[in-house]
Amino acid sequence: MMTIEVKNVSKTIRRQPVIQHASLSMQSGRIYGLQGINGSGKTMLMRLISGLIVPTDGWILINGKLLGKDLAFPERMGLFLENPAFLDRYSGFHNLKMLSSIQNRIGDSQIRSALDQVGLDPFDHKHYRKFSLGMKQRLGIAAAIMEAPDLILLDEPTNSLDTDGIALVKKILAAERARGALILISCHDFSILQEMSDEIFVLESGQIQKHLHAPDFM
Amino acid sequence: MLCNTMKLELKKAICNPYFYLTLLIGLAITFFSLVPSLQSYDQDLRSHQQFAAEFGPRNPLMQMETLFNHWIGGESFTPGSGNYFFLFPLLATIPYGWSYCSESKSGYVKSMVIRAGKMPYYLAKYAALFVSGGLAVVTPLLFNFLLTAMFIPAVRPDPSYLTAYGIGPASFLSMLFYAHPFLYVFAYLLIDFLFCGLIACLCFTASILVKNRVVVVLLPFFLLLGVHYLCYSLLYTDPMVIYRQCSPMAFLNPVPTSYDTTWPIVLAWGIGLFLLTFASIVLRGRCHELKKTAVV
Numbered sequence: 001m002m003t004i005e006v007k008n009v010s011k012t013i014r015r016q017p018v019i020q021h022a023s024l025s026m027q028s029g030r031i032y033g034l035q036g037i038n039g040s041g042k043t044m045l046m047r048l049i050s051g052l053i054v055p056t057d058g059w060i061l062i063n064g065k066l067l068g069k070d071l072a073f074p075e076r077m078g079l080f081l082e083n084p085a086f087l088d089r090y091s092g093f094h095n096l097k098m099l100s101s102i103q104n105r106i107g108d109s110q111i112r113s114a115l116d117q118v119g120l121d122p123f124d125h126k127h128y129r130k131f132s133l134g135m136k137q138r139l140g141i142a143a144a145i146m147e148a149p150d151l152i153l154l155d156e157p158t159n160s161l162d163t164d165g166i167a168l169v170k171k172i173l174a175a176e177r178a179r180g181a182l183i184l185i186s187c188h189d190f191s192i193l194q195e196m197s198d199e200i201f202v203l204e205s206g207q208i209q210k211h212l213h214a215p216d217f218m
Numbered sequence: 219m220l221c222n223t224m225k226l227e228l229k230k231a232i233c234n235p236y237f238y239l240t241l242l243i244g245l246a247i248t249f250f251s252l253v254p255s256l257q258s259y260d261q262d263l264r265s266h267q268q269f270a271a272e273f274g275p276r277n278p279l280m281q282m283e284t285l286f287n288h289w290i291g292g293e294s295f296t297p298g299s300g301n302y303f304f305l306f307p308l309l310a311t312i313p314y315g316w317s318y319c320s321e322s323k324s325g326y327v328k329s330m331v332i333r334a335g336k337m338p339y340y341l342a343k344y345a346a347l348f349v350s351g352g353l354a355v356v357t358p359l360l361f362n363f364l365l366t367a368m369f370i371p372a373v374r375p376d377p378s379y380l381t382a383y384g385i386g387p388a389s390f391l392s393m394l395f396y397a398h399p400f401l402y403v404f405a406y407l408l409i410d411f412l413f414c415g416l417i418a419c420l421c422f423t424a425s426i427l428v429k430n431r432v433v434v435v436l437l438p439f440f441l442l443l444g445v446h447y448l449c450y451s452l453l454y455t456d457p458m459v460i461y462r463q464c465s466p467m468a469f470l471n472p473v474p475t476s477y478d479t480t481w482p483i484v485l486a487w488g489i490g491l492f493l494l495t496f497a498s499i500v501l502r503g504r505c506h507e508l509k510k511t512a513v514v
Contacts, residue, residue, distance in 0.1 A: 050332065051332070052328060052331075052332075052507065053507040054507065072335055072336065073331070073332050073335070077332055079328065079329070079332050081325070081328060082325060083324075083325055085321075085324040085325035085326040085328070085329065086326065086329075087230070087326065089234070089235070098226055098229075098230075099329055099330075099333060101222055101225070101226055102219060102222050102223050102226060102330070102333040102334045103219065103222070103333055104222055143329065
């Protein structure tokens, strides 16, 4: 069971406030959506929750532990932020194998299964540099889910995906929710978030303007 | 986690086309320096034979011809030797110097740090840079030494002929050269390995300031070239004075080409480079926020 408490968090970069007094709480087995136009602070809020940057004010608690002090990053986190980034000269499988070798939690079969889940051929030897945008996006999602993380952060996961790809993402997220993962996704398209999320936070100029629950936005 | 990250980074550093290419260039330079070196050995042998024919069968001058002044690190008369000890900072940085800059730009760093942690990732990157830089420069030197040893006997150098070896009484590690020449070669290979490792790590420091990976790879070379130029244009101005060699581009050559260096100079450079590069790793690991990723 994972809980995340974001309490009155603000972030200022080069004297510009990018997140202002954001507060939200999340728990396992649910999908949370972040909605807002470009530059509204969705990615920055994800960076704060992932521990990649630290808040200027406020605090983030992961299972009651203070992020940035008690722990540097949330444990067992799958992250897909902005653009998928992998090593050009390796295949999709090899890239995932290298990343998974750091924590050594999963074997080849789980990596192949993650690739299969996102619709990529696990035995394809094609180098990452030859992947299409959609394939890169799918590999990024596979990297985020392959280690069966407790927390999954996906920033615009449906970018560059065709309708089949978007349907696949929905299916994967539903399965991950059923497994008990806490999922936070950001998307500028409200209709996609509506279909996937249990709760939606609407951001505007770095502030959470609305907090919608599933029946309200269906 | 640190161990796994270290293994991964080392694999990325050693099993990459840039490392192989650099190794190939290094091996080619050192291999082609062997040919003129063997020719010169052959000519010298012939002249000694003529000398022996005129003055008697026992020829003490034979002591001048040894493996230790014909391998690439013992001679300075072949173009291969000159080129190698001019280009070595580049050979140290090409294999993996670009990696942090490239990973930081693409956003790959994020995938690494959330799994390994910031400090283990940066430490592993440091170790991989260090090892790749050291190996890329020292492997061709070792190859040349072994190849030369197949043709030229490892006769122990005689101090009576010190002009033939280029290593005088005031030279760095000269006692070792005349007493235990193999140890001298090993010591120099070790010093070169350490320095080239540190020079490769300078790329990490450069990556903090510069975001272009070509510039990052070239910067340590031009920095050392600048130091070399400053030494020769500002310090070594009086031809009547015997100076101490302060330029790493000169003192990392096992045979001194102009001035001799000393332990304090070598240590000061080594410690300085280590502190500069390691401090940038620690600062990056402790303070850096992964704010933005360039679109690739």
